[in-house]
Amino acid sequence: MKRIHRTAAAAAVVLPLGVLAACDSGGGEEPSGGDVELTLAHSYTEDQPQHTCGAEVIKQEAEAADVGLTVEIYANSQLGGDADRIASVQSGDIDLDLQGASALAAVYEPAGVLDAAYGFDDAEHLTRFFTDGSADQLVQDFKDASGGVSILGAWSAGARHFTANTAIREPADLEGLRMRFPGSGQYLLNAQALGAQATDVAYEELYLALQQGVVDGQENPLTNIDATNLVEVQDVLSLSGHQQNSNLIVAAPTYDTELDDAQRAALDDAVAAAVAQMPGCVAEAEKKILDGWRESDAIEIVDDVDTTAFAAQTDAWFRENLEGDSLAVYEAMRDSAS
Known part of the structure; x- marks a missing residue:
């Protein structure tokens, strides 16, 4: 975080907040609320909902509060990949930063459970x-483990679904298929819980791996499937909705120490506004994608997946195999179901 001070000549001098805090004569006092x-x-493109309805809304709402906040957005992993950025936070x-739960697990492992299959x-x-x-x-435990990083809110950027060259309607349909899952811990646990044979392929290499038959299928949100044109190399989309693609809005420790009350409140409200808009924004984007595929017959769409059978299987697996704080997070997720 940077605070902007102006001299009498109106020249802007930008210094890290930590430096300014050290120069304050009343150390430990409430920040004075400068700009x-x-x-x-x-890590998303500027046309994905995470940017247009997430980051952009946070920026607009925080600046409109007129409490001295400006927000500069860096999309497309300009400031590094997920693992690098959480260290920078x-x-x-x-x-x-907008982070997936599995990325946060590198800091506090139980946070990854937020990505559990059918956990939400x-x-x-x-x-x-x-x-x-x-x-x-969970929020407090993550803050303690991360050295003061705050989770300000969370949203789903869409459910993840299966694609393959055959329909996947029930757990047995995954048998014998080499399914690409991301290589992070919780995703690999999801593969086990779902009964899938997980194969690790980089996201950037997925299209070619499917085209060449290195893997038989994969799972991703509709917006990712569309962005990477996977319908060109897969025959069937099975709407399993087996995982909510989580985004968590995290703030550096200086959120607590270098923003005044009005600025923190404005930022909290800005995040809440983005969280409120995201479901409708994602739903609109997904409807447009599905309607386009149906109209063009780009891919067969299976919408009668037995999600009850999948959910029962994964629930039993996680309750048996998770332990400690990870199990506690999973149980809290399921206990909060309506």
């Missing part, structure tokens, strides 16, 4: 988990 420029980073070099019933359930108090213990 603050925040960096907001994420911890150090205060990045002020705000739907996008509304994920949002409610973070607004009704159910996530309070």
Whole structure:
């Protein structure tokens, strides 16, 4: 975070907040509320909902509050990949970031459980988990483990679904298929719980791996499937909705120490506004994608997946195989289901 001070000649001098704090004569006092420029980073393109309805809304709402906040957005992993950026948030070099739960697991492993298959019933359930108090213990434990990084809110960027060259309607249909899953811990646990044979392929190499038959299928949100043109190399989309693609808005430790009350409140309200808009924005984008595929017959769409059978299988697996704080997070997720 950077605070902008102007001289009598109106020349702007920008210094890191930590330097300014050290120069304050009343160390430990409430910040005085000077102008603050925040960096907001994420890994998505500028036409994806995470940017248009997420990052852009946070910027607009925070600046419109007129409490001295400006927000500079860095999309497309301009400030590094997820693992690099969460380290930069911890150090205060990045002020705000959009991160998936599995990336946060590198800091505090139980946070990855937020990406558990069928852990959330739907996008509304994920949002409610973070607004009704159910996530309070997880948020505090993450803050303690990360050295003061705050989770300001969360949303689903869409459910993840299966594609393959055959329909996947029930767990048995995954048998014998080499399914690409991301290589992070919780995704590999999801593969086991779902009964899938997981194969690790880089996201950037997925199209070619499917085209060449290195893997038989994969799972991703509709917006990712569309962005990478996977319908060109897959015959069937099975709407399993087996995982909510989580985004968490995290803030550097200086959120607590270098923003005044009005600025923190404005930032919290800005995040809440983005969280409220995201479900409708994602739903609109997904409807447009599905309608386009149906109209063009780009891919067969299977919408009668036995999600009850999948959910029962994964629930039993996670309750048997998770332990400690990870199990506690999973149980809190399921307990918060409506």
